[in-house]
Amino acid sequence: MKKFFSTLILLSLSLQIFAQDASASLEQSIYASGKIYVVVACAAIILLGLILFLFSIDRRLKKLEKYSDPKN
C-alpha cells in the first residue's frame, strides 16, 4: 500500500519534468483575454473542497459507527 502511494507521489513529482513550456500554455489559457479560466478554477476549487469535505464526514462517520455500541 505504502509502496503504491509513494510510487504515485514520486510519479507526480516527475510530472514537472514534462512541464517545460508550462508558462506558454498558461499564457494561452489562464491569462487569456476572457479570463473565464479564473472562474473555472474558483468553481472547481469550491466544488473540490465540498467533495473532500463529504469524504471527511464519511470517514468520521465510519469511525463513529465502528466504535459505538448498539443500544440494548
Next chain:
Amino acid sequence: MSWSSQFLYCYFLTFGAINMNAMFKNWWKILGAVLVMYATVAGFLHSVPKLPILHESIRNLYFHVPMWFSMIILFAVSVFHSIKYLTTNNATHDLKAVESVNVGVVFGILGIVTGAVWAKFTWGQAWSFDVKQNFAAIALLLYFAYLVLRNAIDEEQKRAKISAIYNIFAFPMMVVLLFVLPRLSDSLHPGNGGNPGFNSYDLDSRMRMVFYPACLGWILIGYWIYTLKFRVRALDKYTTL
C-alpha cells in the same frame, strides 16, 4: 514542487493511509465526485450552440436540470423505503424514507432558485407565474407537507405508517405536477406547452457529452449525502456514543 504534486501530497496527508478495500466499496462516491468535477469544468469551457436569448446561459442546463433529476431520484428512493416500511414494519426504512426526502427537498430548492435566476435573465422575470414554476413550487410544498405531517404525529409507529402512505401518494402527484400538467398549457419552459424540448437546441449532441455525466454525477452525490444523513440518524437512534 509542482502545483499538482503538492496537491497530491496534501491529499494523502489529509486522508492518511487510504484503505484500498474502502476505495473499491465506495467507487460510486468517487465516480460521482469525478463526474461532477468534470461536468462543472466542462460546463464552463465546452462549446455550446450559439442561440438568441439564451446565449451563454444555456450552460445552466448542466447545473439547473441535474438538481431536479437528483431530487426525483431521491424521492423515488424514499417511496421505495416507504413501501418497504409498510411491508416489513422495520423502523430503519422509515428513517431512510424521511432522510431521502430531506435531501431531495434541498435539491428541489436549489433547482427552483437556480430556475428563478435563469428565468430572470431569459424570461425577464425571476418568477413569472409560469405553469412550470408554479407546479414545481406546489410539488415542493407537497413534500414540505410530508415533513410537517411527520412532526405532527407523536406516536412513532403511527407516524411512520401514515407518512409512508402519504409519501407513496405524493410521488406520482409530484411527477404529474412536474411533467404532465405543464405540458397541457402555455409555458416558457423548454419541453412544455408547445415549446420544443432542450434536446432540439443541440442537434449536434455537443451538450450531451456534459449533460448526461452531470446528471449521473449529481444523482450520485445526492444519494451519497442521503446515506450520510441516514447514518447519522441511525447512529443517533440505535446507539449510545
